[in-house]
Amino acid sequence: MEKLIDQIKQGKVWSIPGGIHPPGQKLQSTTQAIARLPLPDKLVVSLKQHIGANGKLIIEKGQQVLKGQALTKPSGNWSVPVHAPTSGLISDICPMPSAHPSALPELSVIIEPDGEDNWCELNPVPDAKALSHDELVDIIHQSGIAGMGGAGFPTYVKADTRKAIEFLIVNAVECEPYITADDMLMREHADGIIAGIELMQQLLSPQLTIIGIEDNKPDAIAAMKLAAQHNDSIIVQTVPTVYPSGGEKQLIKLLTGKEVPSGSIPADIGMLVQNVGTLFAVNQAVHEGKPLIERVVTVTGNTIHKQGNVWALLGTEIKHLLDCQGFSPVPQQRVVMGGPMMGFTLPTVRIGVVKTTNCILAPDHQELAEPGDEKACIRCSACADACPASLLPQQLQWFAKSKEYDKLNEHNLFDCIECGACAYVCPSEIPLVQYYRVAKAEIKEQQAEQIKAERAKERFEARKERLEREQEERQNRHKRKPAAKSDGEKQKVADALARVKAKSDDKDSKSAVATAIARAKAKKQGAEIEPDNSEVAKERAARKEQARKYKEQKALEQGEEGVDKDDKKSAVAAAIARAKAKKAAQATKENASAETDAAPKDDKKAAVAAAIARAKAKKAAQAAENQTEAEEDSAPVDDKKAAVAAAIARAKAKKAAQAAENQTEAEEDSAPVDDKKAAVAAAIARAKAKKAAQAAENQTEAEEDSAPVDDKKAAVAAAIASAKAKKAAQAAENQTEAEEDSAPVDDKKAAVAAAIARAKAKKAAKEQAQSDDSSEQINDSNDEADAKPQSDAPESSEDKKKAAVAAAIARAKAKKVAKEQAQSDDSSQQTNDSSAEADAKPQVDETESSEDKKKAAVARAIARAKAKKLQQEGNDKS
Incomplete structure (x- = not known):
């Protein structure tokens, strides 16, 4: 850092990329001192003359105001007040054309001067060093001071920065052609500017203050050096004349060699830049108690007979300035607010002067020719070579025309300072700066809409949460709260638990109690615990096994004792045979009983029906026996199990047939016996x-x-x-x-x-x-x-x-x-x-004897x- 300061003090100046050298045209307006104009017929004071929110009106229509009286008070971020430039009557408060290329209406206060120019009560500070930081910042804020170099950034915001500032840069370059307002201010009021610099040093405590002035302003350089000779921390540095060396980032590069990163501000690298007109206004606000109500404006151009600089009250219409300086318009006259590079043509001269107005240019057709028709880009790269921000102007222009805003952001559109160097050198006469301005405005509008949408979403979500919370509260109010247990009930519960714990002596009871308590706790917490049925399942399995063994034993007792228990296949075959025999016998029995019940007993045909039933029963029994025999024949004859199974099946088949036959006999006995048929x-x-x-x-x-x-x-x-x-x-x-x-x-x-x-x-x-x-x-x-081993001799x-x-x-x-x-x-x-x-016939033959x-x-x-x-x-x- 010491090395850098030494280099700066030795007068070293760094270079910047790009830049052009247009004709200066400054001598016409520097031949005379700054003049004061008579009071205009009316003043149109716009409420928005800076970057940030408008102030809140504290006056009303028909009110009499004094010179320097506040018309608004700050409200919102980056808001500064505006003051009455002179004493008079507020005739109206209405929208008027703004000092903007679009001339969109903005709320303005119209004052009719009374000609007396009476000041309000002023509060100058005799000893500014006795002021605290906040008090000094508040004076700057309430005086309505904003950047007067062109951007209009509120000065109190820069002065109240909490970042460490190493270098305070004073911008006195004024590089744009025709403009000499800062030059003449430095020549005539250098002491006031230095006083303002010292106030900023008191606020920021920089290590070094550098005043940058172009080498085409020798009188201003001499005046500033003379005024700053008593302060060793202030250095007046001469820089080469090149446009746009007056840009904030470009001037920092020239004086310190440091570069501000894209998307950052100078304070991020320990730099702060102030215009000489702004510092002079700070001096007046603190030492004289005057708010910002006027500024120096250059009125020049070939159609102006008395070119020069004037003290213009804020709100003075441009027409009044031109008329006072001898304006002789030509057909299709153009009036530009600002310089020829960064200024814009006014749609009407009924627009009032604002805090950022530094020049009114009224050229003729030879002095500032009308731009020709736009032609196609020839890709000459002259615009890229001239860009002081190292951008790609032609690429930005294509993205701006196609409204590819994401691409514009990627190519750092907002690093463009709108100096107009690219349009100045373009052989196709493409108005590149106009494309950039429109694109910036659209992007800002899109971002504002996005912010609105996000805020609306936040409000909606907040409202939804509030409604849900209120609904929940209403529901909870209607819920009946459980009655609180008394101390006696709690004691009873505790005694019961103690008794349960005392009774659980053995391990099993303790585990059971612990399990019950765990289930109760889990149920209280809302959890679901599955019961432990392992013991019950074991007992059920044991009972099933016991029943199975009992059935096997019973089946063996009914059969012959020589059954081999290990052969499962024969048992299955026998079981199948038994089931079939049972089914056949049951079907036979049901058929016989059904037929018997259906037949009337008093009918002579009952005997015939009974015979038919007996025949069917015998046929079914025979079919079941044949099936059993077939199964016995299919089984191996030498297997004992097959014999046992067959014997069991035969016994059951005999039993079923006998039951069917007994039932048939019973039916026959129930028939009438006296019937011959x-x-x-x-x-x-x-x-x-x-x-x-x-x-x-x-x-x-x-x-x-x-x-x-x-x-x-x-x-x-x-x-x-x-x-x-x-x-x-x-x-x-x-x-x-x-x-x-x-x-x-x-x-x-x-x-x-x-x-x-x-x-x-x-x-x-x-x-x-x-x-x-x-x-x-x-x-x-x-x-x-046959099944036993044949120990005897084999049969022949x-x-x-x-x-x-x-x-x-x-x-x-x-x-x-x-x-x-x-x-x-x-x-x-x-x-x-x-x-x-x-017997049925009449007994005619009586000869046959009983013998x-x-x-x-x-x-x-x-x-x-x-x-x-x-x-x-x-x-x-x-």
Whole structure:
């Protein structure tokens, strides 16, 4: 830093990029001193003469004001007041054209001067060094001082910066052509400017103050050096004449060699820049107590006869300035506020002077030619070479025309100082600065709309939250709060908990209590805890296992004791067979009962229906038995389990068939016995039963014939076949007995014969059952013997052949006996039918004696007995 200060004190000046050298045209307005103009007829004081918010009006229409009296007071950010330039009457407060290229109306105060120019009470400060920082800033603020170099930035904001300032830069360059307001101010009021600099030094405490002046102002340089010779911290530095060296960032670069980053302000790098006119206004506000009500304005141009600088009251119309300086307009006269580079053409001369007005230029057509028509860009890059901010003007112009605002921001549009150097050198006469100004205005408007939208969104969200909060409060007000527990209730709860804890001596009870307490706490907190059912699940599983074992044991007890528990497949097969047999028996029973219930008992056709039901029941039982036998045949014969399963299935099938037959007999007994047609129906039923038995016998023989003759299993098959034949015969006999019992009771002979037949049939059935049991035991023992390891000598093929021959002979005899029995039954049926018919007819033939009838009945009984005996012998042989 010391090295930099030494370089500055030695007079070193750095260079800046770009820049142009337009004609100065300054001598015309510096030949005379600053003049004072007579009071105008009216003053149009705009409320907005600076960057920031407008002040709030504190006066009203028709009020008399004094010179220097405040018209507004600060309100809002960067707001400074405006004051009455002279004493007079406020004739109106209304919008008037603004000092802007658009001339948009802005609220203004119109004052009619009274000509007396009376000041309000002033409060000068005799010793400014005794003022505090805040007091000094407040004086600057209330005096309405803003930047007078062109930007209009409020001075109090810069003076109140909390950042450390190393260099205070005084901008006295005034580089734009025609403008000499600062030059003449420095020549005539250098002491006041230095006094203002010292006040800023008091506020900012910079290490060094540098006054930059172009080398084309020798008189001003001499005056400033003379006024600052008593202050060693102030240096007057001469800089080369180049446009736009008067720009804030460009002047810092020239005097210190430091560059302000894009998007930053000079205070960020320890710099602060003030214009000489602003510093002079600070001096007047503090030392004289005068607010900012006037400034120096250069009035020049070839159409002005008395070119020079004047003290212009704020609000003085431009027309009054021109008229006082000898204005001679030409056709299509242009009047520019500002210089030829950065100024703008006024749409009307009825616009008042503002704090940033430094020049009024009224040129003729030769002095400032009208711009020609815009032509296409030839990409000469002259604009980029002339840009002091190192931008790309042609690229910015394309983005501005296409309204690509994001691209403009990326290319640092707001670093443009609108100096007009690019437009000055453009051979295509493109008004580049105008494009940039419009684009900046549109971007600012877009940002303002975005800020508005964000604020509206914040207000909406705040309102929504407020409404929700109010609704929640209303709901909570209506909720009934739970009654607070008294101390006694709380003590009772505590005592109960203590008792529970005291009782839980063992570990199990303690864990149970702890679990209950945990569940209660979790429930209170709103959590859901799943109950621990592990113990209950274990007990349920144990009970299921016990029930399963009990069922297995019960099933084994019902079967034979030789069942192997390890073979699960045979048990499954047996269970399937049992289920099928049960289903068949149940279906038979239901069908028989349904048919019996449906038939009226007092009807003669009941016997016929009963016979049909018996036939169906026997057929279903036979089908179930055949299915069971098929399953037994499909199972391996040498397996004990299959034999046990088959035995169980046979037993259940017999039981189901017997139950169905008993039910049928009961139905037959319920039928009327005095009906002669019952005998006919019984005979028909017997015939059907015999036919079913014969079919079963034939099926058994077919199965035996299909089996291999040389196998031991043939004997077992033969035994099973004989058992089936016996069962069919016994069923037929039982049916016959039932039918005989249902015969008419008025025939004594028939009753005697039926009784004899029943006795013989029962005896034969008993002997047959004993024979079946013995044969089954023999078969089972044979199966067991076959299943055991054959320790004896193997049976020869001769024995196998003999067994096969014996089985075939037994089958043939059984077939013959069944055939003879069928014939005998048919003959007896015919006899019974004829006797029934004879009984139904009127007894014409009285010659037949009772002796002959007795003989016939005895003969029938003897025939039946012989048939049964022959059948029994055949079964025994087999």
